[in-house]
Amino acid sequence: xxxxxxxxxxxxxxxxxxxxxxxxxxxxxxxxxxxxxxxxxxxxxxxxxxxxxxxxxxxxxxxxxxxxxxxxxxxxxxxxxxxxxxxxxxxxxxxxxxxxxxxxxxxxxxxxxxxxxxxxxxxxxxxxxxxxxxxxxxxxxxxxxxxxxxxxxxxxxxxxxxxxxxxxxxxxxxxxxxxxxxxxxxxxxxxxxxxxxxxxxxxxxxxxxxxxxxxxxxxxxxxxxxxx
Amino acid sequence: xxxxxxxxxxxxxxxxxxxxxxxxxxxxxxxxxxxxxxxxxxxxxxxxxxxxxxxxxxxxxxxxxxxxxxxxxxxxxxxxxxxxxxxxxxxxxxxxxxxxxxxxxxxxxxxxxxxxxxxxxxxxxxxxxxxxxxxxxxxxxxxxxxxxxxxxxxxxxxxxxxxxxxxxxxxxxxxxxxxxxxxxxxxxxxxxxxxxxxxxxxxxxxxxxxxxxxxxxxxxxxxxxxxx
Numbered sequence: 001x002x003x004x005x006x007x008x009x010x011x012x013x014x015x016x017x018x019x020x021x022x023x024x025x026x027x028x029x030x031x032x033x034x035x036x037x038x039x040x041x042x043x044x045x046x047x048x049x050x051x052x053x054x055x056x057x058x059x060x061x062x063x064x065x066x067x068x069x070x071x072x073x074x075x076x077x078x079x080x081x082x083x084x085x086x087x088x089x090x091x092x093x094x095x096x097x098x099x100x101x102x103x104x105x106x107x108x109x110x111x112x113x114x115x116x117x118x119x120x121x122x123x124x125x126x127x128x129x130x131x132x133x134x135x136x137x138x139x140x141x142x143x144x145x146x147x148x149x150x151x152x153x154x155x156x157x158x159x160x161x162x163x164x165x166x167x168x169x170x171x172x173x174x175x176x177x178x179x180x181x182x183x184x185x186x187x188x189x190x191x192x193x194x195x196x197x198x199x200x201x202x203x204x205x206x207x208x209x210x211x212x213x214x215x216x217x218x219x220x221x222x223x224x225x226x227x228x
Numbered sequence: 229x230x231x232x233x234x235x236x237x238x239x240x241x242x243x244x245x246x247x248x249x250x251x252x253x254x255x256x257x258x259x260x261x262x263x264x265x266x267x268x269x270x271x272x273x274x275x276x277x278x279x280x281x282x283x284x285x286x287x288x289x290x291x292x293x294x295x296x297x298x299x300x301x302x303x304x305x306x307x308x309x310x311x312x313x314x315x316x317x318x319x320x321x322x323x324x325x326x327x328x329x330x331x332x333x334x335x336x337x338x339x340x341x342x343x344x345x346x347x348x349x350x351x352x353x354x355x356x357x358x359x360x361x362x363x364x365x366x367x368x369x370x371x372x373x374x375x376x377x378x379x380x381x382x383x384x385x386x387x388x389x390x391x392x393x394x395x396x397x398x399x400x401x402x403x404x405x406x407x408x409x410x411x412x413x414x415x416x417x418x419x420x421x422x423x424x425x426x427x428x429x430x431x432x433x434x435x436x437x438x439x440x441x442x443x444x445x446x447x448x449x450x451x452x453x454x455x456x
Binding site: 008010031032036037047048049051052058099100131132135136137138140142143144147154166167168196197198199200204206207208209210 | 260370371375382423435436
């Protein structure tokens with residue numbers, strides 16, 4: 001199979017049947033998320049895995065009662081840093097440098113560059129930036145699940161503050177960003193499963209540009225010299 | 229091959245050799261990005277493809293002169309909506325409904341729910357939210373390139389406002405979010421290619437939680453009754 005076939009197979013499963021997924025497939029999906037690239041390699045996120053029905057029932061209440069939260073096998077909660085700090089960045093960079101057998105000062109200049117860039121943008125911007133990185137890992141988990149023929153539902157519809165409080169993330173330096181229930185579809189009762197997958201047509205989605213396209217105002221004719 | 233093998237193979241290529249990638253592989257990568265899921269299926273993003281050396285040279289100047297911008301085969305520029313509006317959402321929903329043969333009013337309630345949710349959060353939050361969706365497509369392009377053994381470099385280091393001005397995105401309703409040069413590695417001169425790939429250890433990356441874990445304050449012993 002190929003990624004394109006996997007992405008064509010998957011859909012945002014609206015109803016799951018409660019069956020458990022094999023441990024090796026769960027591990028595979030988590031490993032794909034872990035291998036995702038991130039800005040400066042900081043991986044400013046982590047994943048909380050929930051399969052305890054009692055905790056899932058509480059999460060469901062603050063996720064608009066979406067049934068997949070309790071009918072899934074495992075729920076992945078992605079959580080990202082609520083901001084960048086020298087201590088957080090240093091901790092990751094030192095780990096990377098240790099693993100590569102390089103001295104800690106190797107990345108000092110680069111670290112300062114990042115800090116100088118991020119600090120004036122404020123913690124709200126930083127939290128969004130870290131959250132964006134978690135979306136790359138989230139996407140890799142979605143692709144991995146599809147490859148393993150595990151159904152999944154990307155979910156943004158939940159109360160972040162309430163989920164952070166429930167999972168004791170509040171004050172931990174992490175904020176929940178997205179949810180991914182993993183399990184198996186129950187076709188009966190799933191309104192989406194038989195619907196056509198619709199995406200923006202490739203012609204609207206992709207634009208090719210050259211310097212000539214952007215050099216002159218789009219609404220003016222090219223200068224006479226260029227028309228020869 | 230599998231996604232895990234593909235993700236292990238790839239790395240943020242630091243030096244490319246200028247060779248062109250085949251048209252079918254470029255099309256494959258763009259199609260993977262197009263098939264990516266997005267919040268409410270809105271796909272609030274598009275991709276600009278640049279292979280014109282003259283335009284790439286100008287992009288390079290506003291991307292810290294990173295050599296991959298001009299040594300790649302094709303540069304993908306991801307751009308996302310700068311905010312949500314009823315008109316933008318309606319346009320996409322109507323297209324989806326037309327493709328599925330459903331009347332336009334089918335999603336009216338849902339559309340109003342989204343608008344009620346997004347409007348009070350402001351356009352800056354909305355732009356971040358749309359950008360996050362583009363990161364899912366970005367990740368699918370990264371995974372697709374790796375599967376096709378095309379090198380790629382995820383790049384956030386560029387001046388967004390200057391790139392938007394150069395590509396005439398300013399005022400278009402889109403803002404550039406991330407760059408992905410596609411091409412082939414030139415191992416000589418690439419400082420990263422021989423470095424160990426380092427990621428947060430799985431034990432730190434994944435936490436499993438049950439209701440019992442979050443029910444009591446973490447820093448207090450469990451009540452005596454539970455210790456029996």
